[in-house]
Amino acid sequence: MLKKITVTVNGTQHVLEVEPRLLLVHMIRELLNLTGTHIGCDTTSCGACTILLDGKSVKSCTILAVQANGKSITTIEGLAPEGGPFTPLQEGFKENHGLHCGFCTPGMILRATELLAHNNNPTEEEIRWGISGNLCRCTGYNNIVKAILYAGAKMRGEALPSTEPEFV
Amino acid sequence: MIQCKTSKEVGGMGHSLKRKEDARFLQGKGHYVDDIKLPGMLYMDIVRSPYAYAKIKNINTEEAMKVPGVVAIITGKDLEKYNLHWMPTLMSDTQMVLPTDTVMYQAQEVCAVIATSKYAARDGREAVKVDYEPMKPVMDPFKSTDPSSPVLRTDKPGKKDNHIWHWQAGDKEKTENVFKNADIVVKQQMHIPRIHVVSIETCGCVADYDKVNHHLTMYMTTQAPHAIRTVIALVAGHVGLSEERIRVVSPDIGGGFGGKVPVYPGYVIAIAVSFLVGKPVKWIEDRSENLQADSFARDYHITAEMAGTKDGKIQATRFKVLADHGYTDAAANPSKFPAGMFSIATGSYDYATAFVEADAVYTNKPPGGVAYRCSFRVTEAVQAIERMTDLFAKKVGKDPADIRMQNFIKKEDFPWKSPTGWTYDSGNYQAGLQKAMDVVGYAALRKEQAEKRAKGELMGIGISTFTEIVGAGPSKDFDILGIKMFDSAEIRVHPTGKAIARFGTKSQGQGHETTYAQIIAEELGIPAENIQVEEGDTDTAPYGLGTYASRSTPTAGAAAAIASRKLRDKARKIAAYLLEVSEDDLEWETGKFFVKGAPEKSKTIQEIVFAAYTNHPQGMEAGFEATHYYDPPNLTFPSGAYICVVDVDKETGGIHVRRFVAIDDCGNIINPMVVQGQVHGGLTQAIAPAMYEEMIYDDEGNILNGSLMDYLVPTAVESPKWETGHIVTPSPHHPIGAKGVGESPTVGGPPAIANAIIDALSPFGITHIDIPITPFKVWKALKEHGAYDK
Numbered sequence A: 001m002l003k004k005i006t007v008t009v010n011g012t013q014h015v016l017e018v019e020p021r022l023l024l025v026h027m028i029r030e031l032l033n034l035t036g037t038h039i040g041c042d043t044t045s046c047g048a049c050t051i052l053l054d055g056k057s058v059k060s061c062t063i064l065a066v067q068a069n070g071k072s073i074t075t076i077e078g079l080a081p082e083g084g085p086f087t088p089l090q091e092g093f094k095e096n097h098g099l100h101c102g103f104c105t106p107g108m109i110l111r112a113t114e115l116l117a118h119n120n121n122p123t124e125e126e127i128r129w130g131i132s133g134n135l136c137r138c139t140g141y142n143n144i145v146k147a148i149l150y151a152g153a154k155m156r157g158e159a160l161p162s163t164e165p166e167f168v
Numbered sequence B: 001m002i003q004c005k006t007s008k009e010v011g012g013m014g015h016s017l018k019r020k021e022d023a024r025f026l027q028g029k030g031h032y033v034d035d036i037k038l039p040g041m042l043y044m045d046i047v048r049s050p051y052a053y054a055k056i057k058n059i060n061t062e063e064a065m066k067v068p069g070v071v072a073i074i075t076g077k078d079l080e081k082y083n084l085h086w087m088p089t090l091m092s093d094t095q096m097v098l099p100t101d102t103v104m105y106q107a108q109e110v111c112a113v114i115a116t117s118k119y120a121a122r123d124g125r126e127a128v129k130v131d132y133e134p135m136k137p138v139m140d141p142f143k144s145t146d147p148s149s150p151v152l153r154t155d156k157p158g159k160k161d162n163h164i165w166h167w168q169a170g171d172k173e174k175t176e177n178v179f180k181n182a183d184i185v186v187k188q189q190m191h192i193p194r195i196h197v198v199s200i201e202t203c204g205c206v207a208d209y210d211k212v213n214h215h216l217t218m219y220m221t222t223q224a225p226h227a228i229r230t231v232i233a234l235v236a237g238h239v240g241l242s243e244e245r246i247r248v249v250s251p252d253i254g255g256g257f258g259g260k261v262p263v264y265p266g267y268v269i270a271i272a273v274s275f276l277v278g279k280p281v282k283w284i285e286d287r288s289e290n291l292q293a294d295s296f297a298r299d300y301h302i303t304a305e306m307a308g309t310k311d312g313k314i315q316a317t318r319f320k321v322l323a324d325h326g327y328t329d330a331a332a333n334p335s336k337f338p339a340g341m342f343s344i345a346t347g348s349y350d351y352a353t354a355f356v357e358a359d360a361v362y363t364n365k366p367p368g369g370v371a372y373r374c375s376f377r378v379t380e381a382v383q384a385i386e387r388m389t390d391l392f393a394k395k396v397g398k399d400p401a402d403i404r405m406q407n408f409i410k411k412e413d414f415p416w417k418s419p420t421g422w423t424y425d426s427g428n429y430q431a432g433l434q435k436a437m438d439v440v441g442y443a444a445l446r447k448e449q450a451e452k453r454a455k456g457e458l459m460g461i462g463i464s465t466f467t468e469i470v471g472a473g474p475s476k477d478f479d480i481l482g483i484k485m486f487d488s489a490e491i492r493v494h495p496t497g498k499a500i501a502r503f504g505t506k507s508q509g510q511g512h513e514t515t516y517a518q519i520i521a522e523e524l525g526i527p528a529e530n531i532q533v534e535e536g537d538t539d540t541a542p543y544g545l546g547t548y549a550s551r552s553t554p555t556a557g558a559a560a561a562i563a564s565r566k567l568r569d570k571a572r573k574i575a576a577y578l579l580e581v582s583e584d585d586l587e588w589e590t591g592k593f594f595v596k597g598a599p600e601k602s603k604t605i606q607e608i609v610f611a612a613y614t615n616h617p618q619g620m621e622a623g624f625e626a627t628h629y630y631d632p633p634n635l636t637f638p639s640g641a642y643i644c645v646v647d648v649d650k651e652t653g654g655i656h657v658r659r660f661v662a663i664d665d666c667g668n669i670i671n672p673m674v675v676q677g678q679v680h681g682g683l684t685q686a687i688a689p690a691m692y693e694e695m696i697y698d699d700e701g702n703i704l705n706g707s708l709m710d711y712l713v714p715t716a717v718e719s720p721k722w723e724t725g726h727i728v729t730p731s732p733h734h735p736i737g738a739k740g741v742g743e744s745p746t747v748g749g750p751p752a753i754a755n756a757i758i759d760a761l762s763p764f765g766i767t768h769i770d771i772p773i774t775p776f777k778v779w780k781a782l783k784e785h786g787a788y789d790k
C-alpha cells in the first residue's frame, strides 16, 4: 500500500507515492535521482547519508520517507547553485584538501553545516566531537577539521587561516 | 620549502595545487557505481551462508520466486551448466563463484536473487530457504595442517592437507651460524591480525550485456580495470565474451585501499545474469556483507628473531611466518611473490644476513590476503623488524633512537643490496630520524619521561624508521596472472594547446587528475589547469595494471614524464622549422624553445602545438600526441621516520596519543598538499590496526564484529592531530625522481604506536603486546606484571 507524502527538497516541492518502509535515503537517491547523498553502511554508523531535515542534520538511512512528510530537506546538491559560488564549507574543503575520494564529503559538509549554524566559532575539540558520527577513511580528518575552522572564520568575516599545508 | 621550477600559473611539480576533481565531489556530482541507473535495470541481492563450513542439502526458492518483482534466482548449479561456477583468483588459486554443494566460510555467497527493485530483491533473499548440514570448521591456522583436520579443498585432486605454499628468501645456513655465535638474541612471537580496508564506499557493479551486439559493459568498483577486462575474457571467453567485446568502466571510486583489486563472486554472478537475461544488473553490497565476505588483509603469525653484538650492532634476522589465507589464496600479489615483498623484512638496517620463510594455509575463514594500503605484505614486515629493533635495543640497554642511528644503511652506501635480494635505490635514514627527533624534541621528551616515571606515571616514546618497497614493477620479476606490471600514459595535445591525458591506473581518491597534470605541466609547460586527466575506461585508456601498492607515481607517473619528453622532442623539431634554425641552436625553458643567445626569438609550446596541426614541416607526422608504456628498471624505496608519544592511564589502561611526528622521504614531491593528505589518511589507517581494529572469529567460524557497530573505525575523535614533514632523496632511476607515498604511513605507523605503548609499560617488564593494543590488553598486561600488587 503506497502512502502519499509531500516533501520539499532543495526548495522544490514533490508529491510522492511511497512504500511505508521506504528509507529516506532511497527516496532521495532512487526517486529524486539526487545521488550526492551516499550510503556507506547498514548500521547508522558512517554518516555518508547525512542530510538536513528542517535544518537538522540527520542520517537519512535511518529515517523513513513517510517520516519526512511535510518537511523540508536539503541535500548536498541544494547547498549552492550548480557551478557555485560555493558555501564557506565547500570552499573550506577545497582550499584545505578536506576530501580525497569524496564519498564521505557530502555527509560531512551537511553535518558541519548544522554545526556551524549553531556555533560559527567552534574549537577544534568541538569540531572533532561534532563530526564523530561521520566516518572518513581517506583523510585522517585533520584537513576536514581545518576546512571547518576555515569556514567558521569566513562566516564570521574574519581573516582566513592559511591553507598552506604544514609540511615541515 | 619545496623548490618549484614552474610558475604558479603553470603549476608543475612542487606546487600545492588545489585539486581539479574536487568541484564535482563538493556539489554532489561525483559519479560512483551506485549512481548508475540504466533503463530496464534489474537488481541483485545475495543469499549468504550463516555457517563457516556446511553441506548444502537443498536450496528452496519456491516462496522466493512468488515474491512480487523477483524474476530469477541463480544457484551454483545454474552456473555449472555454463561452467561459470568457479573462477581463478589473482594468485592462480581457484574460488567458487557460487557453491554447488558445500560452503566454506561464513557469509559466502550461496545464491543470487534478481528482481525489478532493490527492495524486491531483498524480500526475495529473505524468502529463500536453504537447508544446511553444518560441519566443524577449521579456524586455527596452527591446527590447519594437523592430520586430524579435515582436508578443506577437496575440489583439488590429490590434495592431502591444508597447506598452500612454502616460500623463502635469504641464506638459511649462514643465518643459523650467526645466531649460534651471537652475543645477544631476541625472539618474539607476534600476530598481525586480520583487518579490513573499510573504504566508505562498498563494492558493487552494474553489468550490462547487450545481446544484439554481443557486448558487455561492466561498470564496477575496481582499482585495475584493464586487468579485470582480461580476467573476464579469460573466465568467460568460452561463452563468447571475447576481449574486444568487453568494456570495463571504473567510475569514481569511494576509496579502494587494495580491497577493490580482487574479483569477487558478486561481480561474476552479475555478469552471468546480465548475459543470460540481456538486461543490466546492479549489485551493490551492504557494509556488513563487505566486512564479512570481501578480502581481508594481513593475518600473519610471525616468529621473529634478531641477533647482534652486545654493543648494539645488528647481525642477522630470522622471520618465520604462518599465513592464514582462509578458504582460498585470493591475495593480489605479483605471481612470483606469494608472500609479497615480505622479504624486505631487513628494513633500514645494514647487516648482511637474514632468512625469511612463510607457509600459507587454508582455514574456514573468508578468502583473501589483499594488500591493504600496503605494497604486498611490507606492512607485516615492517611491524616485525621495527618491534624487534626495539626488543633488541632494550636487551642491549641502548636508546631505540641510538640503536637505529648505529645500524642504519648509510646514505653513501646506496644503491644497497639487501641480504634477501633487493637493491634499495636511495635513502638518507640518519637525516630523516634526526629531523623527526628535532621536530618532536626527543631529548626533552626522554627527560620528561624519566620525571614521570619517578612519579609512577606512564609515558612512552616510540620510533619507527621504515623502508618501503613500491612501484611494482620491473617486468623481469613482476606480473599478475602473467601480465607484466608496466603502466602507461597517453597524451593528446589539441591544436589550441590544451591536452587530454589518459592512464592505465585508476585513482580512488589519490588525486591523479591533479598530480598527473602537474607532471605533464612540469615537462611541457602547458598549465596543469589545461590538462584533463582521464582513467578507468578500458575503451579509451591505454592498458595498465592499475592503482595499488603505491605504484601510480612510480609507473604511470613515469610514463607521463616520458611521453611528455617524446612530445618535447617533436616540439623542438617544429620550433626549429618555425624559427628557421637548427635543432641544436635551441634551448628549452619551461613552456618555450628559444634560440641560444637570442632569447627574444622563441616559440611557446602553444604556438608549436598549433603549428603541429596547421603548419607542420613537410615529411613530419601531423598532430601532437604521444604514448608511453613504462617498464621500471627497479622498484622505488620510500622511507620514513615516525615518532609517537603516548600517555597511558595506569588504572584503566587507557591510551592517549599525545604527539605523532611523521617525516617522510618519498623522493621528489609532485604536490605537497596531496602528499601530506596521503600521510594524514594513512596515519589514521595506522592507528586503526595499532589500537582499534581486528576481525574476530569464534571457534564455530562466526565473525563477532561483522558490522560497523562493532568493528571500530577511528572517528575524528580517536584520530590524533598528525604532525608531518619531509626530506627529499630523489630516486636515481625514476624520470622525475619520485618514489610514491600513499602507503608509507600505513606501513610505518603501527610499530611507532606499538613501540610507544610498550615503552610506556616497560618499567613493569612488559616487552610485547600484539596489536591492536587496547586498554583491556594494557590493563591485563599490567596486572600480570604485578602493577596492581600492593
Ligand code: FES
Binding pocket: A038, A039, A040, A041, A042, A043, A044, A045, A046, A047, A048, A049, A050, A059, A060, A061, A062
Ligand atoms: S549510510 Fe551509514 S549512517 Fe547512513
Ligand code: FES
Binding pocket: A098, A099, A100, A101, A102, A103, A104, A105, A135, A136, A137, A138, A139, B200, B254, B255, B509
Ligand atoms: S574522502 Fe574518502 S571517505 Fe572521506
